[in-house]
Amino acid sequence: MIRLSSRVVPMRGTSMPHAQSPFAPCFRALVRAAPAACLLLAAFAAFAAPRPAPRATIIEDFESGAPALASYPEQDADPSAWAVTGANPYGGDYALRIHGNSWKVESVAPVGIGDGTVWRVAAFVERLGEMQAFGVGDGTNELFYTFAGEQLPLETKWWTAYQGAFPEEEWYAYLLPIGRDWQATYGYLPVIDRLFFVNDDDAGTTGIVLFDEIADVTDDLPVAPEASITYVVQSSRAVGKGLFLVGIEFQANVYDPDSETHAYRWDFGDGVSSEEADPVHEFLALAHHTYTVGLLVRDEGGLAGSDTCQVRVDPGAGDLPITVNFVGDVFTGRGYENHGGIIETYGIEALFEPTIPIFGNAADVNVCNLECSYTDRGTPHPTKSVVFRSRPENIAGIEYAGVDVVTTGNNHIIDYGEEGMAQTLHLLDSLGVGHSGAGTNEYFALLPAFYTQSGVRMAFLGECNRTGREWNYQPFLDAAANKPGFAYMIPHNLEAAIDGASDLADVVIVQLHSGIEYQTAPPGKGGAFAAEPPVEAMEVGPNDPDFRFRVEPTPDDRALRRLAADLGADVVINHHPHVLQGFESYGGKLIAHSLGNFVFDLYYPETFPTMVLTLEIDKEGIAGYTVAPAWIDDWIPQPATGTLGREILDRLADYSRPMGALLSVSREEPAARIYLDRSDADSTVTAGEAIDSLVLSGGYWIAPPMEL
Structure with missing residues (x-):
């Protein structure tokens, strides 16, 4: 028998609520509009050069003569170092040019800001200074966006994602999601009544910057389609003893005010997909669980809408639970590609072949952190000290290993710029490997990758907070409204992404890239949700007396990962420290x-x-949850058996016990089961500790036997 969940939705052409722009509040709409695992990211930089569309609301374009500019208190050392000039305007006849150590304030008619308000500001860095920025204020608080400059401001009111991202001596139109950023910074929505223009130059570096065409472009942004599913049982016929084929006709209902052409991808939850708008699919009544059917609709710009429905097949033999394997950082470049090295001598398969029995062939779905770009294009990051890439052909190792989904939300995906990242994502798409965590802008970077196995739909989210700000590695690595990079791991991005994915998947899996490599620094001194380690917690070298490999996460790291669980993630998996750390039981997750x-x-x-x-x-x-130990032997991972395997598992058990997770280590095979609640553990699994005095004997301090 087939039971379908009921759903009442408007048919195509029926009036529906106005779709939100991709930069709506907290990106809720854009995350709900989520792609399937193989979404090809589309470039979205529509506002990089053209003049505003007719609906844009001009806040200031300097076409009405010289504005009345006041000095910003205690900062404006050169009050007269500005002019309205016609020598190099952006789109009209005039632009504001600021030089010297000048911070200017302009009062404007009050402008109300909504959750999804996005402004566009054109800027031209004629000569680099210490800090060149634009800001807004409401008389109580202020919000600034830095575009260029050698100095990096650290206060939370400064948003620095764009700093150093684009070339000097070129006009660039920056998209500023002021509503979202103000709400995230101050917790309310303002009425803006002043603008700030900054050319900070305390050291006399003779920086010069031009500003032009400040506009509210919220209504001009491309709108993601809204999609919904309707369906009807079309046929049912017996095909064997107790087996039936049930045909269901599905229909995609799309509301999209700014696109007429759409691409469709259906995932029926049983391993079959379709690219028709209104397909008919036959389900074989084998399993006694619900199939989550997913629909993805993409418009010409790559923006996506999605919906799901439930199909329950009953009765029959079940094929649940499914198993999903996760491993840590995978990087196949540098030493692996040396002349006479492993890849040249043995092939890329040699890196993965020994672990196929415990990784590639041991689960229904396999997942890893892809710690590099696969590219022969682009140029290395101009200020980053370590950049990774691997030859494009070496991505065949990912396919050989049986990897189904990767997270690209890490600090190396954009080491060779947008071009290198785009080539990597295209190669993953060509292999059918799902990916999440990076994109041509933050819309695409925040989208989940979906993967369905045996009717269970999983959403994979990837975010990172290793942006390079702690070392002032400009341009920074996180994506912005019209800048490529990874999805920035900060609270409002986590909330929006998890909330949106939860509506479209049975299980939400969040993979983060955070912490300090090798944990060589002491625990951070930042606040509970510090997005970066504080500047004083810099990484130290192996000759420094503080150098050590910590096996526990810092308090700040734990707080942000716990936040992901609080927001609805079903499991949180972290990468980046390069060493094993323990498991934590937190709120049953x-x-x-x-x-x-x-x-x-x-x-x-x-x-x-x-x-x-x-x-x-x-x-x-x-x-x-279970865990199998492995050991990287001469750069090649191998299953860890015998005493070595038990030692790795015992250490993981020691790391995890203080965080509430209990590992039951098998003595018959190299594996352990993880228990989040001690009461669920086998009765033979116990944890104990004892304290006793030591006795000096034969020059050694010896403890008497302890009963555990």
Whole structure:
């Protein structure tokens, strides 16, 4: 028998609420409009050069003569260092040119700001200064956006994603989601009544910047389509004893005010997909669980709308739970590609072949952190000290390993610029490997990758907070409204992405890239949700007396990962420290604080232990967790058996116990089961500790036997 959940939706052409722009409040709409695993990211930089569309509301364009500019208190050292000039305007006849150490304030007619308000500001950096920025204020608070400059402001009212991102001596139109950013900074929506123009130049570096055409472009932004599903049972016929084929006609209902052409992708939850608008699909009544059917609709600009419905097949033999394997950082460049090295001598498959039994072939779905771009294009990041890439052909190793989904939300995906990142994402698409965490702008970077197995639809989200700000590595690595990069791991992005994905998936899996490499610095001194380690918590070298490999996450790292769980993530998996850290039981959910490396060319012995984390998932959610140990031997991961395997698992158990997770280590096979609640553990699994005095004997301090 087939039971369909009821849903009442408007048919195509029926009036529906106005769709939100891609930069709506907290990006809620754009995350709900989420792609399937193989979405090809589309470039979205529509506002980089043209003049405003007719609906744009001009706030200031300097066409009415010289504005009345006042001095910003205690900062404007050169009050007269500005002029309205016709020598180099953006689109009209005039622009504002500021030089010297000048901070100017212009009072404007009050402008109300909504959740989704986006302004566009054109700027031209004629000569680099210490800091060149634009800001807005409401008389109580202020918000600034830096575009260029050698100095990096650290206060929370400064938004720095664009700083250094675009060439000097070129006009660029920056999209500023003022509503979202003000709400995230101050917790309310303002009425803006003043503008700020900054050319900070305390050291006399003779910076010069021009501003022009400040406009509210909220109504001009492209709108993501809204999609919904209707369906009807068309046929049912017996095909064997107890087996039936049930045909269902699906229909995609699309509301899109600014696009007429759309591409469709249906995922029926049983391994079959379709690109028709209104397909008919036959379900074989085998399994007794619900199939989550997903629809993705994309417009000409790549913006996406999505919906799901439920199809329950009953009765029959079930094929749940499914298993999903996770491993840590995968990087196949640098030493692996040396002349006479592993890849040249043995092939890319040699890096993954030994672990196929515990990774590629051991689960229904396999996931890793892709710690590099696969590219022969682009140029290396101009200020970053370490840049990674691997030859494009080496991505065949990901396919050979059986990887189905990767997170690209890390600090190396854009090491070779947008061109290198785009080539990587295209290669993943060509292999059918799902990816999340990076894109041509923050809209695409925040989108989930969906993967369906045996009727269970999983949403994979990737975010990172290793932006380069702590070392002033300009341009920074996180995406912005019209700038490429990874999805920035800050609270409002986590909330929007998780909230949107939760409506479209049975299980939401959040993979983060955070913490300090090798944990060589002491715990951070920042606030509970510090997006970056404080400047004083800089990474130190191996000759520094503070150098050490920490096995526990810092308090700030734990707070942000816990926030992801509080916001609705079903499991939180972290990458970046390169060493194993423990598991945490938090609110009935698992937080894996670091899976370590998996394929990586490091020589530190502390980075050699690694693992495969396995999730068991059914329609009710995550049903269990196991872990298998591995060891990176001469840069190639191998299953860790015998004493070595037990030692890795015992250490993981030690790391995890203080964080509430209990590992039951098998003595028969190299594996352990993770328990989030001690009462669920086997009765033979106990945890104990004892304190006793030591006795000096034969020059050694010896403890008497302890009963555990």
